[in-house]
Amino acid sequence: MFDATEYGEAVSSILALDGHGERLMPLAMGCCSSEQAHALLLTKTARGLFPNARAPEAAMAGLYLYFSCMDEAHAIAQNVASAEGSFWHAILHRQEPDAGNASYWFRKVGSHAIFPALRQRAAELGVDLGPRWDPFAFIDLCETARRKPGSAEEARAMAVQRAEWQALFAYCAAVR
Numbered sequence: 001m002f003d004a005t006e007y008g009e010a011v012s013s014i015l016a017l018d019g020h021g022e023r024l025m026p027l028a029m030g031c032c033s034s035e036q037a038h039a040l041l042l043t044k045t046a047r048g049l050f051p052n053a054r055a056p057e058a059a060m061a062g063l064y065l066y067f068s069c070m071d072e073a074h075a076i077a078q079n080v081a082s083a084e085g086s087f088w089h090a091i092l093h094r095q096e097p098d099a100g101n102a103s104y105w106f107r108k109v110g111s112h113a114i115f116p117a118l119r120q121r122a123a124e125l126g127v128d129l130g131p132r133w134d135p136f137a138f139i140d141l142c143e144t145a146r147r148k149p150g151s152a153e154e155a156r157a158m159a160v161q162r163a164e165w166q167a168l169f170a171y172c173a174a175v176r
Contacts, residue, residue: 002166007173011049011063014040018067021166024158025068027146028097032069041069046076052175058084059172065092066165083109084172090135091164097146099139106135114167121163126156138164 002022004015015021017037032038041063049063050056057080064073065088077088090105119133129137138160145157 024162027142029095030068033067037067038069050173053173054176055084055172061088062169083112087168094139099143102139114171118167122160125159127160
């Protein structure tokens, strides 16, 4: 289970503004889910929120993405020259939705350390895309699911997307 308190009081209190890290983000771009979180994040820095993190800027991009603050998430992710920056960038474009651009950024990610756990968690949620995590198959699934609002397929895709966000955020925000 995701525990927002693992990332410190400041991050935990920001995540508490919409679901404590358990929010089901839309499969297609939505508007910022918490104006209060948005305003608060604008006053923070990545190093201030994640002083000892593995990838503080990437974690900050993830926070903005969690709240569907797409412009800010994009501005940060596109300037993080790492697999994690590319991963957030890919998720953002998948939610845009721009499947081609998402695929481009996932190709830049390559094979990521969170893929095995994400594949296992997705299977537990009823989404089995094969023996390894396949971000391209997940893009396709999200494309199909978003066209079926309220369906079980949409619910599963959103649950896996949340698991993906949680795993990548945990990886980026982890103390090095």
